[in-house]
Amino acid sequence: MNVEYLPPPPVPDDASGIPTRLVFGDGIVATLGEEIRSAGVTGRAFVVADESVARAHAPAVLTSLASSGLRPELVTFPPGEASKSLEGAARLFAWLGAQRAERRDCVIALGGGVAGDLGGFVAATWLRGVAFVQVPTTVLAMVDSSVGGKTAVNLPVGKNLVGAFHPPVLTLIDVQMARGLPPREVRAGWAEAIKTAAIFDPTLLGDLEGRDPTTVDSKLMARLLEAVVRWKERTVHVDPKERGIRIALNFGHTVAHAIEATAGYGTFLHGEAVAIGMVVATRLSVRHAGLDPTIGDRLERTLAAAGLPVRFGAGAPPIDAIVARTGFDKKVEAGRVRWVLLAEIGRVIVTDEVDPELVQAVLESVYV
Numbered sequence: 001m002n003v004e005y006l007p008p009p010p011v012p013d014d015a016s017g018i019p020t021r022l023v024f025g026d027g028i029v030a031t032l033g034e035e036i037r038s039a040g041v042t043g044r045a046f047v048v049a050d051e052s053v054a055r056a057h058a059p060a061v062l063t064s065l066a067s068s069g070l071r072p073e074l075v076t077f078p079p080g081e082a083s084k085s086l087e088g089a090a091r092l093f094a095w096l097g098a099q100r101a102e103r104r105d106c107v108i109a110l111g112g113g114v115a116g117d118l119g120g121f122v123a124a125t126w127l128r129g130v131a132f133v134q135v136p137t138t139v140l141a142m143v144d145s146s147v148g149g150k151t152a153v154n155l156p157v158g159k160n161l162v163g164a165f166h167p168p169v170l171t172l173i174d175v176q177m178a179r180g181l182p183p184r185e186v187r188a189g190w191a192e193a194i195k196t197a198a199i200f201d202p203t204l205l206g207d208l209e210g211r212d213p214t215t216v217d218s219k220l221m222a223r224l225l226e227a228v229v230r231w232k233e234r235t236v237h238v239d240p241k242e243r244g245i246r247i248a249l250n251f252g253h254t255v256a257h258a259i260e261a262t263a264g265y266g267t268f269l270h271g272e273a274v275a276i277g278m279v280v281a282t283r284l285s286v287r288h289a290g291l292d293p294t295i296g297d298r299l300e301r302t303l304a305a306a307g308l309p310v311r312f313g314a315g316a317p318p319i320d321a322i323v324a325r326t327g328f329d330k331k332v333e334a335g336r337v338r339w340v341l342l343a344e345i346g347r348v349i350v351t352d353e354v355d356p357e358l359v360q361a362v363l364e365s366v367y368v
Contacts, residue, residue, distance in 0.1 A: 001351065001353065002350070004343070004348065005247075005347075005348040007200040007201065007231075008231075008237070008239075008245055009238075011233055011237045020147065020149070020167050020168050020170065020233075021035070021039055022147065022171050022233060023171070024173050024175075024222065024225075024226050024229075025173075025175075025222075026174065026175050026176050026219075026222055028172065028174045029060050029061060029172070029177065031172075032064040032065065032135065033045075033064040033066070033068025033069075035170055036068065036169075037068050039170045040131075041104070041105075041131050041169070042104050043102055043103075043104035043105035044070055044071045044072070044099075044105045044106075045065045045070040045072040045073075045105070045108055045133075046072070046073050046075070046099065046101055046107050046108065047062065047072055047073065047074045047075070047108045048092060048111075048115055048118065048119035049075075049076055049077075049111050050078065050079040050080075050111055050112075050114065050115060051079060052079050053079075053110055053111040053115065053137055054074060054076045054110070056180075057110060057135075057177060058074055070106075072108075075095045077092075077118070079114075080114065080265070081154060081260075081265030081266050082266070083114060083118065084114045084117055084153050085153050085154055089118060089121055089122055089125075092119075092122045093122065093125075096122070102127070102130075103129075103130055104130075105130055105131070106123075106130060106132065106169070107123035107130060107131070108135060109132070109135065109136075110135045110137065111135075111136070111138070111141070112136065112137060112138035112185075113140055113145040113270060115141075116141055116145045116146055117151055117153065117163070118151075119132070120168070121162075121163055124151050124164040124166030129166065131169045132151075132167075132168045132169065133169060133170045134168040134172070135174075135177075136171070136177075137177045139181070139190060139193075140189035140271050141189075142175075143189060143192045143229055146173070147229055147233060147236065148232055148236045148246075148249075149166050149167030149168065149240070150163065150165060150242070151165070152164075157261075157328055158257065158328040159260055159261055165240065165241055167240070173229065175218055175222045176218070178221075179218070183214045183307070184269065187212075187213055187271065187272075188271025188272055189213070190208070190213040190271065190306045190308070191252075191274045191278070192228070193208060193213075193224065193225070194208055194275075194299070194306065195278060196231050196232065198299055198345055199249070199340075199346070199348050200346055202345045204224075204228070205345060207224060208224065208302060209302045210305050214307070235248070247338070247340060248340060248348040248350070251340045251342070252280070253274060253340070254277065254281070254326055254337065254340070255273075255322065255326065255363075257273070257325070258325035258326045259273040259276060259317065260273050261325050262317035262318075262322050263316070271308065272308060272309050275308035275309055275310060276311070276366060278299065278303065279300055279303065279311075279366055280359075280363060281340060281341055281342070282295075282296045282299050282342065283296060283366075284354060284358065284359065285341040285342040285349075287362070288339075288353075288354050288355075289349045289351070291342050295342070295345060310366070311366050312367045323359060323360060323363065337352060337354070338350055338351065338352045339354045
């Protein structure tokens, strides 16, 4: 099976298929309560954040929500992927029950991908679904997980295996909230930006090429992030349930998820695992999908210039373990792994015909 995907068209101005309102800006968190009211929420606001994010950003968020009459409440959880579990969700369900949360209320995920996935999963399943709002505070969440409505928790056997599609009614992206992030976190987010450019937009890839995101000023950062997010918006509009072109967004993720699960969640940041996964997928693309090797080299240089890993270092998980974990990937069908590969920048091939021996050889090539 081989399926080809080209970049999706712009979302029409009068489109009704996008349930998420996207708001971009620099220093706009004070408008959050007003924006939530404009999105139709009439009840209370329940904010979910990890402890570190809450200390940095919850005061401003709660002030904005209170000023709009949303009567906010905050719950925190320990930072890290370990909190994104069925047990973590159960604690939030108990909290919402104690607060007597109703269907007219909303759950707000304040933070990175863990908060978004966990908070979104809880919003999707509490009372069979309440309104959900994303306020991402990391570059990774801004360009990827805060848009599109995929929510999930992890199981010991693999990442994001229990979840639901539950699009936020609002995603507010304030680049000021990403200021002060550790450089490693900023670079991890940049991996998803490079991925989006590779699968959809040669011009955007040129804008990202050779840049270390930790040196990009706020104005340029806002412009580049919006360009990336708009591609995600186009893709979700065409394919909200990941039954077609949206699978292209998983370029690099088959190996990335296997790396995270095998190494232990948190050992690699998601974007770091995606960067290595993109190197693997790019090398498979050269040998299986006919990608020009010079393009493969260009993508690796772009990742390296951004400060992202393009090889495994000491302590990497065993290759056999990574290969085995790919069998639990969400894209597996009839026991066959579907790989997202590049035929060229802006042209994706999804195939389940990659030789396992080739996968093994390519994985070996990224071990130092």
